[in-house]
Amino acid sequence: xxxxxxFSLRSIxxxxxxxxxxxxxxxxxxxxxxxxxxMAVLLAYVRENKVVGTQSAxxxxxxxxxxVAARITHPLRLEVEIGGRTYTPHSEEEVWxxxxxxxxxxxxxxxxxxxxxxxxxxxxxxxxxxxQPQVQAAFLLAVWWYRVNWLxxxxxxxxxxxxxxxxxxxxxxxxxxxxVGTYVTFSRxxxxxxxxxxxxxxxxxxxxxxQVLRTAVERMVxxxxxxxxxxxxxxxxxxxxxxxxxxxxxxxxxxxGGALLEAVAIIGG
Numbered sequence: 001x002x003x004x005x006x007f008s009l010r011s012i013x014x015x016x017x018x019x020x021x022x023x024x025x026x027x028x029x030x031x032x033x034x035x036x037x038x039m040a041v042l043l044a045y046v047r048e049n050k051v052v053g054t055q056s057a058x059x060x061x062x063x064x065x066x067x068v069a070a071r072i073t074h075p076l077r078l079e080v081e082i083g084g085r086t087y088t089p090h091s092e093e094e095v096w097x098x099x100x101x102x103x104x105x106x107x108x109x110x111x112x113x114x115x116x117x118x119x120x121x122x123x124x125x126x127x128x129x130x131x132q133p134q135v136q137a138a139f140l141l142a143v144w145w146y147r148v149n150w151l152x153x154x155x156x157x158x159x160x161x162x163x164x165x166x167x168x169x170x171x172x173x174x175x176x177x178x179x180v181g182t183y184v185t186f187s188r189x190x191x192x193x194x195x196x197x198x199x200x201x202x203x204x205x206x207x208x209x210x211q212v213l214r215t216a217v218e219r220m221v222x223x224x225x226x227x228x229x230x231x232x233x234x235x236x237x238x239x240x241x242x243x244x245x246x247x248x249x250x251x252x253x254x255x256x257g258g259a260l261l262e263a264v265a266i267i268g269g
């Protein structure tokens with residue numbers, strides 16, 4: 001489902017007036033949502049600093065990425081050591097948490113960017129900062145739900161260029177059908193979503209297609225929702241070679257998450 005641009009905060013505030021009153025007790029959870037807080041950090045940084053988009057893609061320069069990465073809710077360590085070598089990101093796309101924020105801000109009409117152009121916040125961004133935390137979070141999640149191609153979170157050839165029709169709405173319906181405050185196995189949510197929408201892995205190497213598709217759902221849906229405090233996750237250790245990796249075992253929709261998903265449904269209705 002696609003909603004028209006610009007994604008109007010004013011119209012969303014009107015739609016959510018009754019919802020906001022009903023869920024006023026959850027304001028603190030909305031206030032603490034990492035993605036909502038991190039967006040405020042990004043917008044403040046763009047307002048207060050001269051951020052000039054790169055010549056190649058208009059992305060945030062690395063020096064600014066470092067500054068914002070140090071200020072968000074969970075500060076990022078950009079340099080990673082693997083096998084005695086230090087790896088440093090070369091572009092915004094390699095720092096997913098910040099690239100994700102930039103996508104929401106740009107698609108949501110909160111910032112204007114461009115190649116070799118100074119980034120600027122918009123009047124809509126100024127309005128967002130002044131509105132209720134619940135509405136801020138609902139607006140940002142709705143931008144992701146209705147305006148962004150989710151494959152940006154899992155950009156592998158085997159996924160194709162577009163998700164199946166109604167994938168986002170089926171994902172939303174499946175989440176809203178989960179019991180609030182109770183853990184359910186991740187596969188209990190992901191597998192029906194994959195089956196009902198016809199999500200497939202088309203790359204030549206397909207022996208692990210089922211796991212790849214579950215990972216895609218994790219990246220595109222669960223990880224995003226966890227950033228809003230809408231979902232809590234429980235991981236387990238899984239043997240891999242001579243070591244172990246962490247694997248998503250179960251998810252729980254929080255009370256705030258149930259309300260937030262309701263708001264996304266209202267916005268798209």
